[in-house]
Amino acid sequence: MRRFLLLAAAGAALSFAAAAHADPVRATAEGLRDKALAGSGAWEIVESLTTEIGGRPTGSPAMERAKDWGVAKLKALGFENVHVEPFVKQNAWLRGPESASVTLPYPHKLSILGLGNSVATPAAGIEAEIVVFDSLNDMLAAPAGSLSGKIAVVNQPMVRTQTGEGYGAAVRARSGASEAARRGAVAYLTRSISTGDSNQPHTGAMQYADGVAKIPTAALGVPDADLLARLYKRGKPVKVKLNLASTVIAQAPAWNIVGEIKGREKPDEVIVIGGHLDSWDPAEGAIDDGAGVAITTAAAKLIGDLPQRPRRTIRVVMWGSEETGGAGEAYAEAHKNEVAKMVLAGESDLGGGRLFKVDLPKGAAADPAMAALPSILAPLKIVVTREAARFAGSDVEGLEALGVPVASLYNDASHYFDLHHSADDTLDKVDRGDLDQNVAAWAALLYLAAESDVDFRNPRAAAKK
Amino acid sequence: MRRFLLLAAAGAALSFAAAAHADPVRATAEGLRDKALAGSGAWEIVESLTTEIGGRPTGSPAMERAKDWGVAKLKALGFENVHVEPFVKQNAWLRGPESASVTLPYPHKLSILGLGNSVATPAAGIEAEIVVFDSLNDMLAAPAGSLSGKIAVVNQPMVRTQTGEGYGAAVRARSGASEAARRGAVAYLTRSISTGDSNQPHTGAMQYADGVAKIPTAALGVPDADLLARLYKRGKPVKVKLNLASTVIAQAPAWNIVGEIKGREKPDEVIVIGGHLDSWDPAEGAIDDGAGVAITTAAAKLIGDLPQRPRRTIRVVMWGSEETGGAGEAYAEAHKNEVAKMVLAGESDLGGGRLFKVDLPKGAAADPAMAALPSILAPLKIVVTREAARFAGSDVEGLEALGVPVASLYNDASHYFDLHHSADDTLDKVDRGDLDQNVAAWAALLYLAAESDVDFRNPRAAAKK
Numbered sequence: 001m002r003r004f005l006l007l008a009a010a011g012a013a014l015s016f017a018a019a020a021h022a023d024p025v026r027a028t029a030e031g032l033r034d035k036a037l038a039g040s041g042a043w044e045i046v047e048s049l050t051t052e053i054g055g056r057p058t059g060s061p062a063m064e065r066a067k068d069w070g071v072a073k074l075k076a077l078g079f080e081n082v083h084v085e086p087f088v089k090q091n092a093w094l095r096g097p098e099s100a101s102v103t104l105p106y107p108h109k110l111s112i113l114g115l116g117n118s119v120a121t122p123a124a125g126i127e128a129e130i131v132v133f134d135s136l137n138d139m140l141a142a143p144a145g146s147l148s149g150k151i152a153v154v155n156q157p158m159v160r161t162q163t164g165e166g167y168g169a170a171v172r173a174r175s176g177a178s179e180a181a182r183r184g185a186v187a188y189l190t191r192s193i194s195t196g197d198s199n200q201p202h203t204g205a206m207q208y209a210d211g212v213a214k215i216p217t218a219a220l221g222v223p224d225a226d227l228l229a230r231l232y233k234r235g236k237p238v239k240v241k242l243n244l245a246s247t248v249i250a251q252a253p254a255w256n257i258v259g260e261i262k263g264r265e266k267p268d269e270v271i272v273i274g275g276h277l278d279s280w281d282p283a284e285g286a287i288d289d290g291a292g293v294a295i296t297t298a299a300a301k302l303i304g305d306l307p308q309r310p311r312r313t314i315r316v317v318m319w320g321s322e323e324t325g326g327a328g329e330a331y332a333e334a335h336k337n338e339v340a341k342m343v344l345a346g347e348s349d350l351g352g353g354r355l356f357k358v359d360l361p362k363g364a365a366a367d368p369a370m371a372a373l374p375s376i377l378a379p380l381k382i383v384v385t386r387e388a389a390r391f392a393g394s395d396v397e398g399l400e401a402l403g404v405p406v407a408s409l410y411n412d413a414s415h416y417f418d419l420h421h422s423a424d425d426t427l428d429k430v431d432r433g434d435l436d437q438n439v440a441a442w443a444a445l446l447y448l449a450a451e452s453d454v455d456f457r458n459p460r461a462a463a464k465k
Numbered sequence: 466m467r468r469f470l471l472l473a474a475a476g477a478a479l480s481f482a483a484a485a486h487a488d489p490v491r492a493t494a495e496g497l498r499d500k501a502l503a504g505s506g507a508w509e510i511v512e513s514l515t516t517e518i519g520g521r522p523t524g525s526p527a528m529e530r531a532k533d534w535g536v537a538k539l540k541a542l543g544f545e546n547v548h549v550e551p552f553v554k555q556n557a558w559l560r561g562p563e564s565a566s567v568t569l570p571y572p573h574k575l576s577i578l579g580l581g582n583s584v585a586t587p588a589a590g591i592e593a594e595i596v597v598f599d600s601l602n603d604m605l606a607a608p609a610g611s612l613s614g615k616i617a618v619v620n621q622p623m624v625r626t627q628t629g630e631g632y633g634a635a636v637r638a639r640s641g642a643s644e645a646a647r648r649g650a651v652a653y654l655t656r657s658i659s660t661g662d663s664n665q666p667h668t669g670a671m672q673y674a675d676g677v678a679k680i681p682t683a684a685l686g687v688p689d690a691d692l693l694a695r696l697y698k699r700g701k702p703v704k705v706k707l708n709l710a711s712t713v714i715a716q717a718p719a720w721n722i723v724g725e726i727k728g729r730e731k732p733d734e735v736i737v738i739g740g741h742l743d744s745w746d747p748a749e750g751a752i753d754d755g756a757g758v759a760i761t762t763a764a765a766k767l768i769g770d771l772p773q774r775p776r777r778t779i780r781v782v783m784w785g786s787e788e789t790g791g792a793g794e795a796y797a798e799a800h801k802n803e804v805a806k807m808v809l810a811g812e813s814d815l816g817g818g819r820l821f822k823v824d825l826p827k828g829a830a831a832d833p834a835m836a837a838l839p840s841i842l843a844p845l846k847i848v849v850t851r852e853a854a855r856f857a858g859s860d861v862e863g864l865e866a867l868g869v870p871v872a873s874l875y876n877d878a879s880h881y882f883d884l885h886h887s888a889d890d891t892l893d894k895v896d897r898g899d900l901d902q903n904v905a906a907w908a909a910l911l912y913l914a915a916e917s918d919v920d921f922r923n924p925r926a927a928a929k930k
Contacts, residue, residue: 051695054573062571106527108519109747111888198663199748199888223891227749230516230892282574283664284692423576423664426688427695 025451026372032302032443033376040439041301043432045073045294046352050284050427058278058321059092059252066277070257070293070318077301079259079316087330089321092252093117093205095281096245100189100218103127104239105231111221112189113282113422114244115174116205116324118217125243126151126187126216132232136173139180148184151240152176153191153232155225160195164350164413167193171204177217178209187242188217191225196418199223203280204421205324216244256331257318259297261304263450265311270338271449272315272345272404273300273442276322276395282423286430287416292348293318295435299442303450310450312343319395322349332398342404344449344456347393348438351420352430353412355382355441360456361405362388367459369452376444380437405456409441490916491837497767497908498841505904506766508897510538510759511817515749515892523743523786524557524717531742535722535758535783542766544724544781552795554786557717558582558670560746561710565654565683568592569704570696576686577654578747578887579709580639581670581789584679590708591616591652591681597697601638604645613649616705617641618656618697620690625660629815629878632658636669642682643674652707653682656690661883664688668745669886670789681709721796722783724762726769728915730776735803736914737780737810737869738765738907741787741860747888751895752881756817758783760900764907768915775915777808784860787814797863807869809914809921812858813903816885817895818877820847820906825921826870827853832924834917841909845902870921874906 021027053069056062067084074082093116102108128151133139135156156173159166170193177188192202199221208214220228231238257277263269275292279285300316303309319327335342344361358377364370365386374384391397392406400406419425449456486492518534521527532549539547558581567573593616598604600621621638624631635658642653657667664686673679685693696703722742728734740757744750765779784792800807809826823842829835830851839849856862857871865871884890914921 047695051692051699052570054571054692065571105517106519106530197889197893198665199891200663200665221888223748223889223893226893227516227519227891230512234516283688423686424662424688426664426692428662428688428691 023372025448026376028306029372029376029444029447032447033380033440035302036440036443037436040298040436042294042298042435042439043430045297046286046290046430047427048073049290049293050286055281055283055285056277056279057094057281058089058254058324059094059249063278063320067255067257067320070277074257074259074297074316077297078304080262082259085256085258085334087254087256087326089252089254089326090250092249093324094247094249096120096247098218098244100240100242102238103241104237110224110240111199111201112218113201113203114218114246115203117208118206118244118246119214120246121187121216121242121244125241127239127241128186130228130232130238130240132229136176139176142183144182145184147180150185151187151189151242152180152185153189153225153228155191155229157191158193158195158417160414162356162412162414163410164416166195167417174204174219175206177206177215178212181213181215185215187215189220192219192222194222194417194422197222198424200422200424202421203282216242218242218244254326255320256327257320259316261300261309261314263312264309267313268341269312269343270315270341271312271343271446272317272396272399273347273446274317274319274395275348276327277318278321278323280323280421283425284427285425286427287351287425288420289322289349291352291430291435295348295352295438295442298439299446302439302443303447310447312450314446314450322394328395328398331395332402336402339399339402339404342399344407345392345396345399345404346407346409347396348409348442349393350411350413351416352435352438353414353416354434354437355380355409356412357410358382358384358441358445359387359389359408360384361407361459363459364454364456366461367454369454370448373445373448377441380441382441407445488837490913491841493771494837494841494909494912497912498845498905500767501901501905501908505763505901507759507763507900507904508895510762511751511755511895512892513538514755514758515751520746520748520750521742521744522559522746523554523719523789524559524714528743528785532720532722532785535742539722539724539762539781542762543769545727547724550721550723550799552719552721552791554717554719554791555715557714558789559712559714561585561712563683563709565705565707567703568706569702575689575705576664576666577683578666578668579683579711580668582673583671583682583709583711585711586652586681586707586709590706592704592706593651595693595697595703595705597694601641604641607648609647610649612645615650616652616654616707617645617650618654618690618693620656620694622656623658623660623882625879627821627877627879628875629881631660632882639669639684640671642671642680643677646678646680650680652680654685657684657687659687659882659887662687663889665887665889667886668747681707683707683709719791720785721792722785724781726765726774726779728776728778729774732778733806734777734808735780735806736777736808736911737782737861737864738812738911739782739784739860740813741792742783743786743788745788745886748890749892750890751892752816752890753885754787754814756895756900757813760813760817760903760907763904764911767904767908768912775912777915779911779915787859793860793863796860797867801867804864804867804869807864809872810857810861810864810869811872811874812861813874813907814858815876815878816881817900817903818879818881819899819902820845820874821877822875823847823849823906823910824852824854824873825849826872826924828924829919829921831926832919834919835913838910838913842906845906847906872910
């Protein structure tokens with residue numbers, strides 16, 4: 001099926017090219033799109049990152065190697081002004097040895113991953129009876145003291161949606177530790193925040209509430225969470241033993257890596273895009289977010305390969321601490337005096353699935369500079385909406401708060417959360433044709449914005465007919 | 466989709482029932498089919514086994530609990546002559562602590578499972594450069610001594626097919642250790658014998674060749690095998706460290722568990738069916754072979770619930786050592802004087818996927834006693850072929866070799882090998898509606914065979930029209 005789609009896209013590319021538009025800006029945007037579909041180079045970037053660096057949590061030696069990789073890759077691809085912007089990551093959390101088992105009614109090894117920021121257990125571990133809730137709300141309804149001495153388990157499933165909006169609802173359960181502790185629990189386990197049915201656990205960052213005892217917390221593989229629920233419903237005591245270790249680096253070095261395609265006329269007017277270079281540790285960080293790094297880098301590189309640069313600058317940032325936070329904040333702080341010149345910002349951080357929708361800043365879809373975009377993206381099966389983009393990625397939230405307009409490009413995330421933050425986030429899950437479709441759309445959009453003088457803060461009304 | 470199929474089947478069941486046939490044997494077989502579709506009880510059996518016992522390798526305490534579970538379950542379901550047939554399992558292999566990591570060019574934890582019968586590594590582990598082959602044949606083409614001091618890795622994919630026949634071709638790579646050792650290797654790793662793309666490794670039994678040094682051997686998660694291949698193709702040294710521990714019980718107690726629906730007229734004429742009760746250890750043994758145990762047990766129980774018993778006996782066996790061998794051999798040896806009275810044998814051991822095909826003993830599809838079978842199974846979307854059944858399951862191979870006729874019921878195994886022998890072989894992968902379809906077919910077939918006097922060794926020709 002994917003092969004078929006790729007062939008279909010390639011076939012379509014030929015016909016688009018034949019119909020190249022008389023408007024030279026539109027024709028160039030269409031040419032970028034079609035070149036991307038014929039092989040954007042994005043897959044080669046994510047292959048290089050996942051093979052040569054692997055998983056790369058902020059604060060780890062791998063992340064330092066990733067930083068060097070990013071600099072070398074941007075230089076090799078012809079970017080200008082390639083540099084590193086260092087910042088300090090507070091309390092970088094690195095996983096140590098971990099294990100968990102059912103010990104009663106019979107021994108069973110559980111598939112777990114400690115959650116980012118979790119405190120460790122004592123070296124001897126914690127062994128206690130479990131109490132299993134079908135949802136976080138069920139646990140919240142339990143009275144104070146009712147979990148005294150127990151390990152609380154929340155087995156709340158996540159809903160599969162195209163936009164991944166099931167994640168927002170489900171992910172609250174990842175930070176249930178403090179609410180469990182308020183009720184007396186000695187540890188907290190959550191069903192992985194996952195739409196999949198694998199026993200691979202999915203990690204992710206959690207946060208403790210202030211003023212509550214910090215208890216160790218981990219994610220269970222989905223079938224193991226179901227098993228605990230089934231055992232618990234038998235009505236006899238079920239015991240689990242948990243061992244978690246971790247290291248926290250109070251002040252870890254971290255870096256945002258930057259490269260630019262300098263604008264030929266207005267180089268100080270900047271479009272800021274990128275993905276995040278850090279990843280979780282259990283796998284290769286291929287879909288989260290090697291794909292986003294590769295898509296945005298490849299899109300900017302295609303524009304850099306044009307006979308002449310667009311009028312404005314396109315800046316690619318590989319943010320260096322998204323998973324546990326800090327990179328976007330550091331970037332916004334470092335560039336707060338530049339934001340008035342930032343034309344647009346965006347991030348690719350929902351995997352490498354095909355794009356199906358683009359939201360522009362409020363009113364911008366009607367601006368004459370963007371008028372061709374729906375037609376350019378239609379053959380890619382992407383709709384340009386009239387909705388104002390709101391969230392455009394964690395790493396550009398800080399810029400958005402400072403008034404930088406953002407664009408949101410929506411990946412089909414139907415299967416993203418099957419893999420996200422688990423040992424299955426590996427290169428084989430990234431499809432070349434899907435990446436190329438992403439690059440085609442990003443390149444066309446970026447080019448229209450960079451070659452025009454559109455003001456996304458004050459877009460013009462549509463031209464009168 | 467599955468929900469839709471289930472509803473469709475339930476709706477169909479009503480209409481079959483309304484069309485109950487004038488032939489009372491056929492009508493009873495159709496009634497069994499329709500009762501199974503409305504809820505066969507098979508799911509409850511596999512739920513009980515996977516929840517109350519969990520994974521159960523032969524030689525483990527879990528297998529002893531499983532034996533008691535089997536006896537209690539057969540008695541509770543109304544079987545007669547419920548008993549245990551003990552035998553001795555030679556060299557039962559039980560997993561110890563295991564780990565593997567890439568150590569060069571950068572540290573990366575590998576997802577592995579030791580293969581059944583593998584020798585352990587020294588306690589300090591084995592660390593060596595790897596040599597990666599894309600197929601077992603590529604490794605076999607390597608000259609003697611060419612792997613001296615190396616860890617050999619075979620990254621051969623498995624082909625997905627409906628019948629699971631890709632397994633036979635791929636599984637040879639699981640026993641590559643001796644051929645690697647002949648060429649000087651100090652350890653052998655194989656890509657998991659899997660059609661999936663999860664990093665969950667898939668274990669399974671391997672065999673060493675006589676007269677060759679036994680080297681430790683394990684299966685890699687599919688993406689990790691791909692990663693090793695990509696790293697190796699970079700052309701720089703790649704090192705892996707492997708630690709495997711295991712226990713071997715020279716003479717382990719083992720059991721086949723038996724229950725019967727005694728025939729009302731010819732109780733000594735026996736149809737022998739079942740699944741295997743043992744499983745691999747990483748998960749719950751739900752599809753392999755909790756499903757088969759549940760399907761065959763539920764089918765026989767439905768027949769036992771009829772107002773009168775069929776003429777011949779239906780015997781359910783829960784074989785107690787399929788994964789590492791021994792149960793079928795022990796059963797055939799213990800019953801060698803009874804085989805002349807065994808009417809038919811069969812095993813359900815390819816998961817709980819829908820059946821799509823039945824092969825009977827040679828010529829039996831034309832026997833008047835079986836003439837109604839194609840019509841009875843057609844609404845279940847199962848075809849009865851004129852092919853002679855050959856293989857009908859590892860545990861009945863011994864009986865087949867002694868001349869017992871066998872029937873093969875083919876599950877759709879398209880996704881079976883995504884899960885098989887891995888930590889993902891869990892209850893959630895078993896679909897109630899699919900199990901009920903299996904039970905419907907087994908019950909109808911068993912009833913026709915048990916109520917008739919068909920001789921599967923010498924079937925009659927089709928009645929002249």
